[in-house]
Amino acid sequence: MIDIQNLSVAFWGVKAIDGLTAQLSAPVCGLIGPNGAGKTTLVNLLSGLVPAAEGQVLLNGQALLGKTPIQRVRLGLRRSFQTEQVVEDLSVWDNVRAMLDHVPHERGSVKAQLTEVLEFTELSAVATRLGRQLNLFQRRMVEVAKALVGTPRLLLFDEPGAGLTEQESLLLRAAILAIPQRFGAQVLLIDHDVDLIKATCSQTLVMDFGQCLALGPTAQVLDDPAVRRAYLGG
Numbered sequence: 001m002i003d004i005q006n007l008s009v010a011f012w013g014v015k016a017i018d019g020l021t022a023q024l025s026a027p028v029c030g031l032i033g034p035n036g037a038g039k040t041t042l043v044n045l046l047s048g049l050v051p052a053a054e055g056q057v058l059l060n061g062q063a064l065l066g067k068t069p070i071q072r073v074r075l076g077l078r079r080s081f082q083t084e085q086v087v088e089d090l091s092v093w094d095n096v097r098a099m100l101d102h103v104p105h106e107r108g109s110v111k112a113q114l115t116e117v118l119e120f121t122e123l124s125a126v127a128t129r130l131g132r133q134l135n136l137f138q139r140r141m142v143e144v145a146k147a148l149v150g151t152p153r154l155l156l157f158d159e160p161g162a163g164l165t166e167q168e169s170l171l172l173r174a175a176i177l178a179i180p181q182r183f184g185a186q187v188l189l190i191d192h193d194v195d196l197i198k199a200t201c202s203q204t205l206v207m208d209f210g211q212c213l214a215l216g217p218t219a220q221v222l223d224d225p226a227v228r229r230a231y232l233g234g
C-alpha cells in the first residue's frame with residue numbers, strides 16, 4: 001500500500017508534483033498521464049533520488065521520505081529504469097546475483113532464489129549469456145528478475161513495455177500479473193501502453209501537471225471524460 005499525502009516536488013521553483021494525495025492499494029497499480037505529468041518524478045521520489053518539498057509517503061505504513069535509497073531497497077522497494085541497467089560483461093545469472101549483495105534475502109539459498117526468478121522470467125535458458133548478447137526483451141526481463149530477488153514489497157516499473165513486440169508484451173503482461181501472488185509484492189506500473197495498463201492494473205492513477213487527475217478502477221478512470229481529454233485524445 002502506497003499512501004501519498006499532500007506531496008510536492010519542485011525543480012528550481014517549478015512544481016513537478018503539486019500537492020498529490022493518493023492511496024494506491026491494488027496489487028498492480030497503473031500510473032499514466034501525458035508527457036511531463038510527473039510520473040517519473042514520482043518514481044524518483046519513491047526511490048529516494050529526488051527530495052520532497054513537502055508531504056509524506058508511507059509504504060505499508062512505514063515513512064519513506066528521509067530514508068536513503070539503500071534503506072528503501074532494504075524495506076523492499078525496487079525499481080526498473082527506462083534504460084535497462086544490465087552489466088554488459090556479466091552473465092544473466094551474475095547480473096541478477098549482484099542484486100542479492102544489496103538486499104536482505106530470506107527465501108532459501110542464493111542458488112534456489114536465482115533459479116526461481118530466472119525460471120519465472122523465462123531466462124533460465126540464457127542464464128550464462130552475457131548482458132551484451134541479450135535482446136531488448138531479455139534485458140527487460142533481467143530488470144524484472146533483479147527486482148524480484150530478496151524480499152520485494154513494492155516494484156516500480158518505468159515503461160517496461162516500451163519497444164516490445166506484441167508477443168513479448170503478452171509475456172511481460174503475464175509476468176506482471178503473477179508477481180503479487182507469487183512474490184508478495186505490489187507493482188506500480190508506468191507505461192504509455194494503455195492495453196498493458198488495462199490488462200494488468202485494477203487501479204490506476206492519472207497524473208496531469210503534477211496533480212491527480214483521476215484515481216480509481218482502471219476501466220472507470222479510462223472512461224473519465226477529463227482523462228480522455230487530457231491523455232487519450234478523445
Ligand SMILES: Nc1ncnc2c1ncn2[C@@H]1O[C@H](COP(=O)(O)OP(=O)(O)OP(=O)(O)O)[C@@H](O)[C@H]1O
Nearest residue numbers: 011012015016033034035036037038039040041042
Ligand atoms: N531534474 C529535473 N530538473 C528540472 N526539471 C525536471 C527534472 N525532472 C523533471 N523535470 C520536470 O518536471 C516535470 C515532470 O517531468 P517527469 O519526467 O516526471 O514527467 P513524466 O510524466 O514522467 O513524463 P514522460 O511521460 O515524458 O516520461 C516536467 O516539466 C519536467 O520537465
